[in-house]
Amino acid sequence: MTDLPIVGFVGLSAALLAVGLFGILTRRNFILLLIAIEIAMNAAILNFVYFAAYAGGTPGLTGQSIAVVLVGFGATEVAVGLAIVLALNRLKGTINVARATELKL
């Protein structure tokens, strides 16, 4: 599989990171915000997997191991994020992050 050009994969990662960044900056719904963060995080994981295949051998396996750990981190992050969504919904009756101003000075 090593024939695939590096520009394509890193460019895809960059595009997905840009999409996630755009979502983080524009969306006000907490669940959409979580999804945008997941898209950006998946771009990072894709980078790890690509460079793992690119390096081959032991460094490649290390890259895949890091990717496995990162998938676990992503799932954990969604779980905690949804707990925050539920708490915010009970407190404010909405999941609009613009309304979550409790910690403002």
Add this chain to the structure above:
Amino acid sequence: MIYEEIAFVLLALVAIATGVLALLVRELVHTILWVAVFFVDLAALYFLLDAPFLGVLQLGVYAGAVTVLLLFGIMVTRKRIFSQEARIGIGAIPFGLAVVTFIFVVAAIGEFPQSSTTIYTYDPTALSQNLFNVNGPWLLLLGLIMLVAVGGAIYLVREGRE
């Protein structure tokens, strides 16, 4: 192989399109459906990159668990499931910032050597050796963080908290 390049281009286009659609459609349930397609597409990319274990993990954790979790989050926070979001303008500054990030990262690719020479073949035994022996401490740390996260999530949503 030309077939792999065609497959990569198609999968990349689907990934970008579903990612954008997930953030732009008005109904939240449709967002979840598009993001599920996005996760499955990334799993296919992992298979293309000779990482089938990671591809299966992506299907199970992201396309399965995370999607259902997000769907439950929508179900319990809305009165009607198919209720639409208010449309928000795209916004020139966030869009510009995203485009600048993309251009910056692509410009940085020129620093890398442009073609790979090593042949990588998937070997589950070597991967498990690496995962559980060499990187064992990271897995333990992941388990600890997951435990703390579950505790924190239960603390956040428990009954009678003001």
